[in-house]
Amino acid sequence: MRLACSAAALLIILGAQARADSGDACSCKNLTSLQQEVENADYEKQFFTTLSERLKAIEAKQVEVNKDPTNPDSGRSVLAVSGNARKEIMAKEFRLPHDPPDGYTGPKSVDLDAPACEQDPEQLKAMRNGSACKAIADITLSHEAAHTAKCKADTPAVYWDRLPSALAAEEAERYTEQAKAMRAELKRVVDGSTVRVSAIMEPHMTGPRFDVTYSYVMYPFELSSAGSGGGGLSIFKGDGKQAGTIKRVKLAGMSCTPSGQLNDDISMTMETDGFTMGMKQSSHARPGDVRLKCKHGSGMSLRPQSDSGSGPVFQGEPLQLSSTITRNVADMSFAKLLRQGGFSVDGKQVVTVDLVCPGQ
Known part of the structure; x- marks a missing residue:
């Protein structure tokens, strides 16, 4: 998932690159695509780590505000306050280094909607087919599969009942894994040339x-x-x-x-x-x-x-x-x-x- 979302929907910004057959092994022809994948994943890892901490602070503040019935902001939903803050931060600050990624031909987004734990298989197929090479598609799909697996393991009710700070923290974890995998593939490609x-x-x-x-x-x-x-x-x-x-x-x-x-x-x-x-x-x-x-x-x-x-x-x-x-x-x-x-x-x-x- 390339973007943390509220409990209503989880929007995934995709970033596979370059016009090529996604079934082909990555080679140095895909150098720019791999470099941009690493840079995007590094950016998103840091962005969502910071976002999670900022949302935690907002959520904790609202919890304290709700303890004081004389406060004009008391009684507001912690989930709603944090969700609105997330939307505002994303709109003003989220800027991928490579958007759109070089040569990407797949869909711009794929949704994981509450209360389900599944994504549209046709959209995921289009994402794979729009990828620059097989490893880029595999790594990105592995990212999405990890979200689905966690949703099923936690049960949809628990998964979708989390605060936005927890969703952002999960996103940061996924991008940490994705950045590591993309960097390893980039090195493999360079070493093989x-x-x-x-x-x-x-x-x-x-x-x-x-x-x-x-x-x-x-x-x-x-x-x-x-x-x-x-x-x-x-x-x-x-x-x-x-x-x-x-x-x-x-x-x-x-x-x-x-x-x-x-x-x-x-x-x-x-x-x-x-x-x-x-x-x-x-x-x-x-x-x-x-x-x-x-x-x-x-x-x-x-x-x-x-x-x-x-x-x-x-x-x-x-x-x-x-x-x-x-x-x-x-x-x-x-x-x-x-x-x-x-x-x-x-x-x-x-x-x-x-x-x-x-x-x-």
Whole structure:
């Protein structure tokens, strides 16, 4: 039940997402739907927990008021006072993060009406068929089934005779379970995927009698699941290659012709909580040099084969099926060091990250 109600009716706001066959297992294609399900359930868990406490206070106050026959508000029904307060709070304050949820095609609500303990089976079927994938439908239906089971176990007379604060507390409990189940499914889907990453960085460096544009290309490669980290993080690791060349160069006002390339082995690690991601890399030089042929001579790099480095690529970026992250080279640590030596650095780094579903 997505909304706590009075004893007259229990209104359920549904939140299954995305246009897909609900019989299909969830995969990374349903990433947005699962993320939104978790965010909605987390919101509702907190909202109904707080609502229950607020209604308890209202109910307790009315009980005390009713003990004083001289109070003009004495004699009012505790159930009615609390029920009216619930309606007002819901109307003014209840705002789902995702309403309507992305791509949901089922009914907006399903009613569980007193004095029964059953919902319309056709409406529940429509809810399932409108879900993004099987797990989302199963989890949402399990939420509804738990309400029905409690109603039958308590007996309808007892179940429907509860105060609104108790109904809200039950709703909070159901959403606590739902949020946990949706988050577990989101992690399962993410862990079952692979990550494809590629990047290009073209720093432009200028200094006294020096103007060079480099190009570093990281060819596409995949990161595979490497288990879980602290806080339930999903970890991915993989190895790839990077080639570095000189695109344009002027030395002492002379245009030079570059050739050759620098080669690096790259190791990447990505961590994600299912909503944001961070990536770091380490590199190790492999055989390869760049050469310059200028008007009055030539030269080549003497890069040590043991040259290596490591550091963050990005942090706190949204996890999506496909992401393009652009960074200003001038903000990177190596650029800051070069500026201390009298050089200026600009340019862009563009990193492409794709979440790849099994079988793609």
